[in-house]
Amino acid sequence: MKKILITGGAGFIGSHTAVALFESGYLPVIVDNFSNSEATVLKGIQKICDKEFSFYEGDCTDADFLQHVFKSEENIEGVIHFAASKAVGESVEKPLEYYYNNIQSLITLLNVMNDQRCSLLVFSSSCTVYGQPDKLPVTEVTPKKQAESPYGNTKRICEEIIEDTVKSGALLKAINLRYFNPVGAHPSALIGELPLGVPNNLIPFITQTAAGMREKLMVFGDDYSTPDGTAIRDYIHVMDLAEAHVATIAFLEKTAETSYSDVINVGTGHGNSVMEVIQAFEEVSGDKLSYQIGPRRSGDIEMVYANADKSQSVLGWKAKRSLKEALDDAWRWQGTLKSK
Numbered sequence: 001m002k003k004i005l006i007t008g009g010a011g012f013i014g015s016h017t018a019v020a021l022f023e024s025g026y027l028p029v030i031v032d033n034f035s036n037s038e039a040t041v042l043k044g045i046q047k048i049c050d051k052e053f054s055f056y057e058g059d060c061t062d063a064d065f066l067q068h069v070f071k072s073e074e075n076i077e078g079v080i081h082f083a084a085s086k087a088v089g090e091s092v093e094k095p096l097e098y099y100y101n102n103i104q105s106l107i108t109l110l111n112v113m114n115d116q117r118c119s120l121l122v123f124s125s126s127c128t129v130y131g132q133p134d135k136l137p138v139t140e141v142t143p144k145k146q147a148e149s150p151y152g153n154t155k156r157i158c159e160e161i162i163e164d165t166v167k168s169g170a171l172l173k174a175i176n177l178r179y180f181n182p183v184g185a186h187p188s189a190l191i192g193e194l195p196l197g198v199p200n201n202l203i204p205f206i207t208q209t210a211a212g213m214r215e216k217l218m219v220f221g222d223d224y225s226t227p228d229g230t231a232i233r234d235y236i237h238v239m240d241l242a243e244a245h246v247a248t249i250a251f252l253e254k255t256a257e258t259s260y261s262d263v264i265n266v267g268t269g270h271g272n273s274v275m276e277v278i279q280a281f282e283e284v285s286g287d288k289l290s291y292q293i294g295p296r297r298s299g300d301i302e303m304v305y306a307n308a309d310k311s312q313s314v315l316g317w318k319a320k321r322s323l324k325e326a327l328d329d330a331w332r333w334q335g336t337l338k339s340k
């Protein structure tokens with residue numbers, strides 16, 4: 001089986017991508033420093049796939065560590081690079097940590113990949129690079145805007161580092177995947193989003209409120225220019241997102257050019273408001289959710305959702321799971337956390 005290195009593979013999207021890779025006949029090799037994940041996630045992947053895989057604990061800013069992984073695994077076919085710090089609010093408080101970790105880990109990885117003649121790269125980028133788009137839905141040529149946070153800035157800078165490396169003639173074929181809002185969990189409830197600490201994101205806050213761990217959900221603003229006044233996002237099931245990574249690896253394997261880079265949006269192509277998410281969740285859980293309308297959260301944008309045509313035309317991939325399916329899977333996953 002072809003080996004694919006997943007940096008940050010014990011994380012939320014990384015762990016689900018490991019499962020999707022196994023399901024498509026690849027062999028994942030996982031690297032993680034457990035800064036925002038736990039070893040139990042590796043057991044979950046093993047239980048779902050019923051297969052063994054290599055795991056290395058370490059940091060992607062450490063070239064010797066990455067060299068050791070490549071030498072130990074010999075023929076790594078390609079890399080999916082998730083490893084990064086990703087809390088928007090935290091990045092505002094700790095910009096230097098974010099710039100160092102997110103950018104240095106990419107530079108180190110690219111150097112080691114070049115040294116090891118590994119030429120396939122899928123990079124975990126984000127729709128954050130668009131800021132508040134002037135026109136919706138967002139296509140890949142929608143102008144990038146000054147990021148609202150150091151986190152978003154690191155994603156924009158990393159995309160440019162990859163593009164410039166390819167332009168320099170390096171033997172690298174890379175695609176930057178710009179995610180919209182990943183939500184949900186694997187239907188087995190053996191892996192999901194491990195919100196370590198108070199969740200920033202909407203869905204874990206909803207499920208923790210419904211589970212009685214939080215008193216109520218604060219809805220950040222209902223005075224936006226949207227149909228119900230609450231902000232709109234493109235919520236994509238994490239398993240759809242995982243499968244998009246596998247489709248991207250397969251596409252890069254077939255790409256004839258030896259130096260190639262592109263960007264592709266990974267979203268469902270439609271948006272839902274916070275209130276629509278709450279209503280959908282109440283249908284899933286069968287209970288009313290306790291929430292209160294509060295002020296807007298600083299840095300939030302009003303509305304963003306993807307034009308998903310390019311992912312379909314280039315990768316032959318499109319999201320196939322609904323928001324309710326994602327909420328159902330997230331709720332089932334939350335049910336397992338109480339017992340942890």
Ligand code: WQD
Nearest residue numbers: 086088126128181200201202205218219220231233274300
């Ligand atoms: C979604 C909506 C909130 C919590 C961020 C990153 C993005 C990506 C996904 C990494 C917004 C509202 C939320 C709450 C609320 N991460 N909300 N009450 O901010 O769209 O995107 O996470 O790649 O890069 O920017 O996601 O889930 O925080 O918020 O009303 O307690 O839910 O205002 O409208 P966001 P989110």
